[in-house]
Amino acid sequence: MRRMLDRLYAAALWLAAITFALIAVLVLLQVLGRLTDRAARLMDLPPPGLTIPSLAEFGAFLFTGAVFLGLAGTLQAGSHVRVKLLIQSLPDTLARWMGVLVCALAAGLAAFATWSSALQALDSLKFGSVSYGVIPIPLAIPQGIMTAGLALFCIALIDAMVTLARGGIPAYQAAEATTQEAE
Template sequence: MGKLVQNFYRLLMGLSCVAMLAAFGAVILGVLAREAKWDIPGLDAYAGYAIAAALFLALPGTLKHGDHIRVTLLLDRVSPKVRGILEWWSLGAGLALAAYVAWYAIRLVWVSYSTHDVSPAADASPLWIPQLAMALGCIGFALSFVHALALRWRGSSFIAISSDAAHIE
């Protein structure tokens, strides 16, 4: 099961990279189009969709690699028992928040699909298509917290702690 979840994180990270490249391509195309006096309607909207997709799809992978901001100012100054309790609470609260956001992201996709909602920008794209990447990333993020809690229960660590993390004193 762990291998399947790891592959899902890798898939989402790969899709995030593709979305980032799409955003880069849309921005470059926009610059070239302006220089050539071309009008490509909705190009800014597509760049925005791609950037949002890159952000949401990368959430589980960046949590796994320890790239999310963790405030350890308090954790470094408490006893190991209190630290364990705070880490359990943090993972539980993270799961609750991620599940809440995932639920509403899925609901947003469904409402946009069922009401045939389209973008108000010049592209007039169906909104459920870019919202799908957001929902998928939120589902992966919630799953990553479930995975983190399961590994914590077994005594392992989910989040990689970098040795070159910035420490501010």
């Protein structure tokens, strides 16, 4: 089970990274298209009009997908911002149970966000909602990706909570410890 979850978190991180790279490629193509148009005008030629329609929407949807797909993996890597002042001042046992409580509360919030996002995606699918841009994009696609990222984040929080409750060290604490040793 541990190996499967770790692979799932890593796969979501890779998808997030690929999504960010795709945003960069789309923006680069748009810039090159504008430069080509400008160069054509300078040579008194008609500009070819190389543009990517609905680039802003594509970029926003891809960015949203990347952020939500990256939530679980960044938690595992210890990259989420955590305020540890209270936990560091507590005895180990109490600190661990405080961590369990915080993970449980965060998982509850993530579960609610997942549920709300899923309802929105289902409504968009049911009513055939599309974006307003030149290229109509079914809104259920980015909403579904966001829901998947939230669900995976909820699983990662429950994973950390169970690990803490069993007396283990969750991945984010292990990653933070490794980072502190390297510094």
